[in-house]
Amino acid sequence: MTDPIQTTEAWQARGTAWLERGGLRPTRQRLALASLLVGDGMDRHVTAEGLFAWAASAGEKVSLATVYNTLRAFCDAGLMHEIVVDGSRSYFDTRLDDHAHFYWEESHRLSDAPSEGVVISQLPALPEGMEVARVDVVIRLRRA
Amino acid sequence: MTDPIQTTEAWQARGTAWLERGGLRPTRQRLALASLLVGDGMDRHVTAEGLFAWAASAGEKVSLATVYNTLRAFCDAGLMHEIVVDGSRSYFDTRLDDHAHFYWEESHRLSDAPSEGVVISQLPALPEGMEVARVDVVIRLRRA
DNA sequence: GTATATGCAAACCGTTTGCATGGCT
DNA sequence: AGCCATGCAAACGGTTTGCATATAC
Numbered sequence: 001m002t003d004p005i006q007t008t009e010a011w012q013a014r015g016t017a018w019l020e021r022g023g024l025r026p027t028r029q030r031l032a033l034a035s036l037l038v039g040d041g042m043d044r045h046v047t048a049e050g051l052f053a054w055a056a057s058a059g060e061k062v063s064l065a066t067v068y069n070t071l072r073a074f075c076d077a078g079l080m081h082e083i084v085v086d087g088s089r090s091y092f093d094t095r096l097d098d099h100a101h102f103y104w105e106e107s108h109r110l111s112d113a114p115s116e117g118v119v120i121s122q123l124p125a126l127p128e129g130m131e132v133a134r135v136d137v138v139i140r141l142r143r144a
Numbered sequence: 145m146t147d148p149i150q151t152t153e154a155w156q157a158r159g160t161a162w163l164e165r166g167g168l169r170p171t172r173q174r175l176a177l178a179s180l181l182v183g184d185g186m187d188r189h190v191t192a193e194g195l196f197a198w199a200a201s202a203g204e205k206v207s208l209a210t211v212y213n214t215l216r217a218f219c220d221a222g223l224m225h226e227i228v229v230d231g232s233r234s235y236f237d238t239r240l241d242d243h244a245h246f247y248w249e250e251s252h253r254l255s256d257a258p259s260e261g262v263v264i265s266q267l268p269a270l271p272e273g274m275e276v277a278r279v280d281v282v283i284r285l286r287r288a
Numbered sequence: 289g290t291a292t293a294t295g296c297a298a299a300c301c302g303t304t305t306g307c308a309t310g311g312c313t
Numbered sequence: 314a315g316c317c318a319t320g321c322a323a324a325c326g327g328t329t330t331g332c333a334t335a336t337a338c
Contacts, residue, residue, distance in 0.1 A: 025337055027293060048328080063295045068328060070293090082231075085280075087303085089327065090231045100268070105277060117268020123283065124244070124261020131288040133249060136229075137281050139267065144275040169312060171318060192303080207320045212303060214318090231328085233302065293336070300329070310319075 011039025022077030032060040033070055037080075043095040045083070045110040046071075051092075085110060085138050100137035113139055155183025166221030176204040177214055181224075187239040189227070189254040190215075195236075229254060229282050244281035257283055 015034035019026050036054055037044050052067045071092050074080040083091040085103045091110045100113040118137055159178035163170050180198055181188050196211045215236050218224040227235040229247045235254045244257040262281055
């Protein structure tokens with residue numbers, strides 16, 4: 001669980017380092033969002049609206065358009081990945097390696113599947129001249 | 145390849161049988177779309193706009209709203225599956241069994257991956273009280 | 289000082305819906 | 314006759330964009 005001793009400054013330090021890795025200027029808004037996303041070092045799956053609401057409830061003043069623009073900037077900088085599981089909204093993931101996801105259909109939540117669990121032991125022959133950009137595995141869950 | 149001897153009547157017969165399987169009334173528009181989708185017995189991946197354009201170029205008069213409604217009806221009837229790979233549009237697949245897809249990022253096309261190719265040899269432990277609704281595997285391709 | 293980020297509101301675009309008309313059984 | 318499907322246009326919702334202002338370097 002999260003260490004309760006962690007300070008806001010510690011989160012911001014991580015946020016700043018993270019932005020630096022992406023070559024992005026540490027503006028107030030980016031730093032606020034980055035701190036929320038990676039401040040505690042855990043992997044996150046957020047939607048734009050969700051992050052906007054989270055920032056607002058944390059007292060950060062960031063416009064919704066900036067949240068969208070910033071998430072896109074984070075993706076372009078290679079700091080996050082966009083995940084599409086639901087046509088009506090986009091999810092953004094702070095974890096960069098290929099890994100499978102659980103998608104909770106009734107609550108519209110996305111989470112990591114235990115990484116040891118999914119084993120793709122073989123990929124199909126790829127079409128001529130093509131390479132794999134990414135392999136997305138989404139395990140859609142419903143109440144049993 | 146498609147057998148050039150096949151007649152429109154043969155497509156319609158398949159379309160009618162297909163609609164029947166889904167318990168859907170064989171209206172002119174549904175029959176037209178069904179014939180395009182399953183008339184030749186091949187698996188198809190279409191977008192609503194794409195199917196609308198295809199129908200129009202085949203001389204079928206169907207409104208875009210009806211294409212959307214009809215594709216949804218086909219999905220609800222269990223005749224097709226909706227596949228989400230691109231936040232900006234939905235794809236609809238006539239093939240019903242779990243199988244992996246190739247997504248051609250630059251052309252925004254979706255196709256089946258050779259079924260023998262992908263082997264998921266193990267699934268992760270599922271959360272308590274949950275079951276798998278579906279497992280989506282999308283292999284995103286880019287030019288090498 | 290210059291390039292870039294932000295905020296707002298308006299535009300955008302794929303999709304859905306309300307309602308009147310028309311067709312299937 | 315009654316129910317359901319269709320078509321149109323308007324509504325919808327998430328996302329993007331144009332432009333004026335503010336901030337980082």
